[in-house]
Amino acid sequence: EDEELIAQTLKAVLRRAGHAVEHAPDGAAAWERIQNKLTELDLLIFDINMPGLDGIELARRVRAARTFAGRILVISGRLSATEKDQLSQIRVDATLAKPFTMDQFRSTVNALGT
DSSP: OOSHHHHHHHHHHHHHTTOOOOOOSSHHHHHHHHTTTGGGOSEEEEESSOSSSOHHHHHHHHHHHOOOOSEEEEEESOOOHHHHHHHHHHTOOEEEESSOOHHHHHHHHHHTTO
8 A cells, every 4th residue: 555544544443443553555575575575464455556566466466376275355445347247367465445444354354364
C-alpha cells in the first residue's frame, strides 16, 4: 500500500492479530524485499496501483517463483474486467475493494487462513 495512512492502519490491525508485518512503499521495493524470502511468508497483500511495479506484475512474479506457498490478497479502489481476469489467471486468492472497513479487512484475512 502506497498511501501511508492506510498502510499504517493495516499494519496495526495485522500486528494486533499477531502477524509479523513488513511494508514496502511500492511494488519494486516489495519485490526486492520478498523475492528471497518467499518460503518464509504466508500472506502477501498488494494494492493493484503501486508506483514502480503494479500489483498484477508483482503477483505474477511471486507465482512464477514457485516457492511461495502462502496466500495473495489484492486490494484496489477499482478493478477492470481485464485486471480481474489477470488476477484469476495468476491465482490470486482474494480481492478486497476500496474503500473497506477494518472489519471487512480482518474478515478477509481470517478467511484466507493466515
